[in-house]
Amino acid sequence: EIVLTQSPGTLSLSPGQRATLSCRASQSVSSNYLAWYQQKRGQAPRLLIYGASTRATGIPDRFSGSGSGTDFTLTISRLEPEDFAVYYCQHYDRSLYSFGQGTNLEIK
Amino acid sequence: QVQLQQWGAGLLKPSETLSLTCAVNGGSFSNYYWTWIRQPPGKGLEWIGEINDSGNTNYSPSLKSRVTISMDKSKNQFSLKLTSVTAADTAVYYCARGSYGVDYGFDSWGQGTLVTVSS
Secondary structure, three states: OOOEEEEOOEEEEOOOOOEEEEEEEEEEEOHHHEEEEEEOOOOOOEEEEEOOOEEOOOOOOOEEEEEEEEEEEEEEOOOOHHHOOEEEEEEEEOOEEEEOOOEEEEEO | OOEEEEEEOOEEOOOOOEEEEEEEEOOOOOOOEEEEEEEOOOOOOEEEEEEEOOOOEEEOOOOOOOEEEEEEHHHOEEEEEEOOOOHHHOEEEEEEEEEHHHOOEEEEEOOOEEEEEOO
């Protein structure tokens, strides 16, 4: 089973700053099946990125994904107030799905 | 624009069976994986299992012995049953749509149902 480890656990930044979130897999994975989600308090998660780098429908272009092998990154180029939330990475491999433990992006 | 609406009992006693249903409104039932995911209070997301439109199921190994996911295509609904619940099963349960089109991501989600297991 592939384990996804996200870092940092908490990231404190100000609006306008750049955010870089990391997701590391316990073994090399196909970047085709790496996704990122945003979850605000009391809401269901929302798909941001799939295939490691493709933005989902309606996602602003300040969100970008990159990476391959074991290391993947979600970047938010300029933080807007509505971007402060918890972010999860997720992977699919051989009929199993796994999620990272999440990164809490909070206002500094 | 597909919408997922879910419902079911929110308070269970230990050893009872959790039962939730999710209705798929405004979209096709075909060519997707219909999925259940849960989130214990203050914790991360855990995939429970899925069913495709052919009725083929796939479950998390850690829950497989207690989980059944079924569907009623005539009603565009799918359901989750989890037997012998304990306090560890207390969580918000989400239904979601998995799609090949987004590389096995989940592009639509239900509103979530908090299920509490307590004696």
